[in-house]
Structure formats: structure tokens, C-alpha cells
Amino acid sequence: MSLVVGLDVGTQSVKLLAYDADAAQVAALHGQPLELVARDDGTREQEAQWWIEAIRACFARLDPALRARVTAIGVSGQQHGFVPLDAAGRVLAPVKLWCDTSTQRECDEIMQALGGESACVEAAGNPILAGYTASKLAWLRKHRPEAYRGLATVLLPHDYVNFWLTGERWMECGDASGTGWFDVRRRAWSPQVLRAIDPERDLGRCLPPLADAGATFPLAPAIADELGLPRTVRVSVGGGDNMMAAIGTGNVVPGRLTMSLGTSGTLFAFADRPVVDPQAGWAAFCASSDGWLPLICTMNCTVATELAARLFGLKAQDAEALLAQTAPGAGGVLLLPFFNGERTPNLPGGRGALFGLDPLNTAPANVYRAAMEGATYSLRHGYDAFVAAGLRFERICLTGGGSNSPAWRQMVADVFELPVEVPEQSEGAAFGAALQALWASQRARGGASLAELAQAHVRMRADRAAAPDPERAAAYRIHYRRFLRHLDAVRPLYAA
Incomplete structure (x- = not known):
């Protein structure tokens, strides 16, 4: 009778998918649209609070009887967005999104400091492209210096939602690999790229710990009460929307x-x-x-x-x-x-x-x-x-x-x-987040592997082939x- 919830914090909307794994059925699907700040210089921003308000609205539409059955939550989020927090956990500036191209100059400056694009690929596996988080951090330093001085923690969109749900700060390797300063070969932060962003500051101190893919964290009691959820709910590490869509499509x-x-x-x-x-x-x-x-x-x-x-x-x-x-x-x-x-x-x-x-x-x-x-x-x-x-x-x-x-x-x-x-489930990212939450919550009890779980739950529609x-x-x-x-x-x- 339990349900797992997948939250997908996208660019256009937030979606909530409640999944009944025993019946292999989606019990509910709700969405809430989001605004987008767009300017001619390539700026594309949102306020982090908009995501939280949209999540609250989605849970408010979920029947209380279904909310009482929730055991785990997984969060999918648009990749590359930059959420700067101060030491108290307050957001310091609007969130620059994946589709923001106003930071191209900062991309060029970071790669030049590293010795060019090939040196950047050698250091971390990827160049610094417009949209990646690295250039947004450099842009904040240059254009919003007061916010940069108060910066204590760098989070990505799905990390921030996890922080709101649990009160804890962490990242996981999937979404972290889209920052530009993550060495994908070693699955660790790249000190070379971080120094190229700011040679005068130890930016590693602003990065949260990396959590294991199967880890879970307790839902904060105050948030559980606010959303009408059991206090026993666990939150999985989640991931970027593409990483969650991979799980949701069996990839x-x-x-x-x-x-x-x-x-x-x-x-x-x-x-x-x-x-x-x-x-x-x-x-x-x-x-x-x-x-x-x-x-x-x-x-x-x-x-x-x-x-x-x-x-x-x-x-x-x-x-x-x-x-x-x-x-x-x-x-x-x-x-x-x-x-x-x-x-x-x-x-x-x-x-x-x-x-x-x-x-x-x-x-x-x-x-x-x-x-x-x-x-x-x-x-x-x-x-x-x-x-x-x-x-x-x-x-x-x-x-x-x-x-x-x-x-x-x-x-x-x-x-x-x-x-x-x-696939039957058109909301691949939200469904993938729900499946990750299901896998992580069962893992401690010796449950199926992620591949086995995806094979059992991801089904294709014959009428759409x-x-x-x-x-x-x-x-x-x-x-x-x-x-x-x-x-x-x-x-x-x-x-x-």
C-alpha cells in the first residue's frame, strides 16, 4: 500500500508523480507551471522560492489518503542551475539556469586560465560551455560581488530542493558532473578548474559532500507536517533531470x-x-x-x-x-x-x-x-x-x-x-526519480538492483511505436x- 513520489523541478513546471510499485501504477500526477525571467543578453533565471511554492501546490492537490501512504521521495532537477546559499541557508541571488547564455565570456576566461579547451577536457572530461554551472559561479563573482562574498554553499536546483526537504546539503555524481568543475573520470572535484574560476579563494569549501547513489536522508519533521506526509519518509539523493530520465526509461x-x-x-x-x-x-x-x-x-x-x-x-x-x-x-x-x-x-x-x-x-x-x-x-x-x-x-x-x-x-x-x-510513463524524469527513491529505500533490505528494478517497472507502449x-x-x-x-x-x- 506504500507510494513513492518523484518530483521533477523543470524549467517550465514542477511535476509530482506518486507511484504504487506493488500495483505498478501511477496513483497521481500533478503539475504547477513556473515563470521564467528572460532578457536579451541571454539571461534565463528563476527564483528558487518559486520551485518550493510549486512543490507545495502539487502536494496540496495530492489526496490526503495518498499522502499518508508515501514512504520515499526522489527529486529530479534541471541541470546546471546555480543556487548560491549563505551560511544560514538563505539564497543569495536569482538562480541562473541551464539555458542562460549570458556567461559566455566567463566560459572563455575559465578555459583560457586552464590552457584552452583541450586542457579543460583533460582536467575534468568536459569543456566549460555556456549553461554549465562553472561560468555562473565566475559571473556571480564579477557581477554580484556582495553575494559572492557571502557565498557559503553552492547547490544545484535538485540539491536545493533536497536541502529544503531535509535540511541537509549534499550533491551526487550525476548532477555534479554538469557543473564543469567535476572530474568525471575520478568522480571527484577538479581542483584545477576551481582554481581557474577563482585563484584567490578555496571554492572547495563551498561544495557539499558527495553522497552515494543509493543513500537516503530523513525528511525534516517540519516539512513532513507541512506537506501532510509521514515523518518516516526518506529522501533519496535524486539527480539531474537527464540522469533521472535515464532511470525512468530503463537506460x-x-x-x-x-x-x-x-x-x-x-x-x-x-x-x-x-x-x-x-x-x-x-x-x-x-x-x-x-x-x-x-x-x-x-x-x-x-x-x-x-x-x-x-x-x-x-x-x-x-x-x-x-x-x-x-x-x-x-x-x-x-x-x-x-x-x-x-x-x-x-x-x-x-x-x-x-x-x-x-x-x-x-x-x-x-x-x-x-x-x-x-x-x-x-x-x-x-x-x-x-x-x-x-x-x-x-x-x-x-x-x-x-x-x-x-x-x-x-x-x-x-x-x-x-x-x-x-515508455508508458511519459514523465520520464519524475518517474525515474520515483524509481530511484524506491530502489534506495529497498536497498538496505537487500532489494533488487537498479537495473532489475527498471526492467520490472519501465514498460513501453505498443500503440506509440x-x-x-x-x-x-x-x-x-x-x-x-x-x-x-x-x-x-x-x-x-x-x-x-
């Missing part, structure tokens, strides 16, 4: 590939060893388990389709219907969907660009298809780096909001020329090459 053994079509687009695969690319073609992250999670991220996925729909005043169902009127290639219309700048390819100063318009093809249907194709081609561009490194996959597990679109599922199958499957269509796949090969040519042509403009 916890080698050979699996997960694609998430959300605000950002991601591709990731489990590995039992560090997978570092000297050319930095992908992010060499750790998994929120005992493995690693090589990951490719694009910063503009459903962002592109939502903007196209808003441009023409389309509702989601209307936009989906319009796709049936178009063919691969969108009648010659092509979109580079870099509205928030881009990480893969690495163009933090990039912006969206629409090409190929003429009097016959300039129509809402073609522009909307071009947005969907552009977001998909960006992911394919990252996937090519995996393939070039010798990685091979037999199918794609698709998750995120975009996976609800039949047209997008088929497009992914055709562009990647791989069969696509969709998609297989590549040879004719469309051949057409997309041509249009994808056109996308790459346009990308090469505009690189110098974005670099400048």
Missing part, C-alpha cells in the same frame, strides 16, 4: 539510447566506464548510479515548435493536423532553431534563422514542419558524434513532451533510421545534408 545498462524532446533536446546512453571525447562532441557526464552517461544536449527543442505555433496563433492539435499537409523538407523551408543560443552545435551566440522562403512555400504548415525538422536535425547532428566514436544502437526510447506527437515520433524514426519506442519508412528516410537524408550546409554557412556569423 541503466549499456546499449540503450534515450532521446528526450522537451524544452531542451537530449540524447544519452548508459556506460559502465567514463566516455570522454577529446573533441568535446558530447558531454561526458556521470549517471546518478554507479555508471556514466555520455550526453548530447540541444537547447532548443519544443521551444522551436512552440514559437512557430505561437507565431501563427496555432493550438497544438491544429499544428499537428497541419503537418499532414506537408512533406519532408517543408517545401524548401528550413529553420536553424537556435533561439536560446545553442550547445550542440556549440553556438552560444546563435539565434533562430529561417531560410528558403518563397511566395509558394511561405505557409504556417511549412514553417511549423521546418521547426520540428530543425529541432530533430540538431539532435541528429549530435548523434553523428556518437556514431563517429563507434557507438551503435538498435532503437530509440523517446520521452518528453514531444513524444506525445505521432508526427514527431515518426519523424525521429525516419531521420535517425531507427525504430522508436515510447514507430518504424522508419524507407522512402521518407531517403528524403530526410537529402534535407539533413542541406541543414548541415546552412549550419556551416552561418557559423562565422554566430561566432562573431
Whole structure:
């Protein structure tokens, strides 16, 4: 009769998923939207308190009888966000998010101090890209010096939610590997990168201890009472949203590939060893388990389709219907969907660009298809780096909001020329957080391994599978090459 709760603190909303493991059913799913502060200089920020208020709202909607059955909570959070705390645990500044590109200068300065991008990869396994936490810490030092002087603890978004739930500060290797100052090979902090951020301060003192992937912590009694939960509830270490989505889609053994079509687009695969690319073609992250999670991220996925729909005043169902009127290639219309700048390819100063318009093809249907194709081609561009490194996959597990679109599922199958499957639980990050909490709470009693637990609970929907269509796949090969040519042509403009 017990329930585990997965909380997913995303960019657009907070979601609460209550899972009944005995019945293998989701007992409840609630969400609360979030605001976003966006400025022309690339700033993307939120207030940490907004997440807490949204979590309270989600629990308030959860039936009291269900709340009484909760035994464990796992937290998933948007990666890379920077939550600065003072010694008393107060947040010192707005939270700069993963999609914030205002810190590109700080990225360059940190890598220059280390000796260049290759030296950075050698020191920690990853370069310092716009969006990573390292540049945000350097930005705080430069632009908010008073907050920097009062800085006592650096937390990531999901770490901060854990801190609010338990009163304790910790990190785990999965989310920590997205900071830029975490050595993914050794699964430890990189003193070289920390010195490059600030050679005059021991930033290691601001970093919380690293917790074991299977550790749990007691829910603070005051928070239990406030949320109407039993005081016996345990909180697992949680992880970044991509790490939790890996668990939620069963991607916890080698050979699996997960694609998430959300605000950002991601591709990731489990590995039992560090997978570092000297050319930095992908992010060499750790998994929120005992493995690693090589990951490719694009910063503009459903962002592109939502903007196209808003441009023409389309509702989601209307936009989906319009796709049936178009063919691969969108009648010659092509979109580079870099509205928030881009990480893969690495163009933090990039912006969206629409090409190929003429009097016959300039129509809402073609522009909307071009947005969907552009977001998909960006992911394919990252996937090519995996393939070039010798990685091979037999199918794609698709998750995120975009996976609800039949047209997008088929497009992914055709562009990647791989069969696509969709898990029953569409909220992969929240579900993964719930499964991690379940695994961690059972671990002390000699429960199943994480891989065994994922195999038992992660199920696919037969009605949402998609297989590549040879004719469309051949057409997309041509249009994808056109996308790459346009990308090469505009690189110098974005670099400048």
C-alpha cells in the first residue's frame, strides 16, 4: 500500500508523480507551471522560492489518503542551475539556469586560465560551455560581488530542493558532473578548474559532500507536517533531470539510447566506464548510479515548435493536423532553431534563422514542419558524434513532451533510421526519480538492483511505436545534408 513520489523541478513546471510499485501504477500526477525571467543578453533565471511554492501546490492537490501512504521521495532537477546559499541557508541571488547564455565570456576566461579547451577536457572530461554551472559561479563573482562574498554553499536546483526537504546539503555524481568543475573520470572535484574560476579563494569549501547513489536522508519533521506526509519518509539523493530520465526509461545498462524532446533536446546512453571525447562532441557526464552517461544536449527543442505555433496563433492539435499537409523538407523551408543560443552545435551566440522562403512555400504548415525538422536535425547532428566514436544502437526510447506527437515520433524514426519506442510513463524524469527513491529505500533490505528494478517497472507502449519508412528516410537524408550546409554557412556569423 506504500507510494513513492518523484518530483521533477523543470524549467517550465514542477511535476509530482506518486507511484504504487506493488500495483505498478501511477496513483497521481500533478503539475504547477513556473515563470521564467528572460532578457536579451541571454539571461534565463528563476527564483528558487518559486520551485518550493510549486512543490507545495502539487502536494496540496495530492489526496490526503495518498499522502499518508508515501514512504520515499526522489527529486529530479534541471541541470546546471546555480543556487548560491549563505551560511544560514538563505539564497543569495536569482538562480541562473541551464539555458542562460549570458556567461559566455566567463566560459572563455575559465578555459583560457586552464590552457584552452583541450586542457579543460583533460582536467575534468568536459569543456566549460555556456549553461554549465562553472561560468555562473565566475559571473556571480564579477557581477554580484556582495553575494559572492557571502557565498557559503553552492547547490544545484535538485540539491536545493533536497536541502529544503531535509535540511541537509549534499550533491551526487550525476548532477555534479554538469557543473564543469567535476572530474568525471575520478568522480571527484577538479581542483584545477576551481582554481581557474577563482585563484584567490578555496571554492572547495563551498561544495557539499558527495553522497552515494543509493543513500537516503530523513525528511525534516517540519516539512513532513507541512506537506501532510509521514515523518518516516526518506529522501533519496535524486539527480539531474537527464540522469533521472535515464532511470525512468530503463537506460541503466549499456546499449540503450534515450532521446528526450522537451524544452531542451537530449540524447544519452548508459556506460559502465567514463566516455570522454577529446573533441568535446558530447558531454561526458556521470549517471546518478554507479555508471556514466555520455550526453548530447540541444537547447532548443519544443521551444522551436512552440514559437512557430505561437507565431501563427496555432493550438497544438491544429499544428499537428497541419503537418499532414506537408512533406519532408517543408517545401524548401528550413529553420536553424537556435533561439536560446545553442550547445550542440556549440553556438552560444546563435539565434533562430529561417531560410528558403518563397511566395509558394511561405505557409504556417511549412514553417511549423521546418521547426520540428530543425529541432530533430540538431539532435541528429549530435548523434553523428556518437556514431563517429563507434557507438551503435538498435532503437530509440523517446520521452518528453514531444513524444506525445505521432508526427514527431515518426519523424525521429525516419531521420535517425531507427525504430522508436515510447515508455508508458511519459514523465520520464519524475518517474525515474520515483524509481530511484524506491530502489534506495529497498536497498538496505537487500532489494533488487537498479537495473532489475527498471526492467520490472519501465514498460513501453505498443500503440506509440514507430518504424522508419524507407522512402521518407531517403528524403530526410537529402534535407539533413542541406541543414548541415546552412549550419556551416552561418557559423562565422554566430561566432562573431
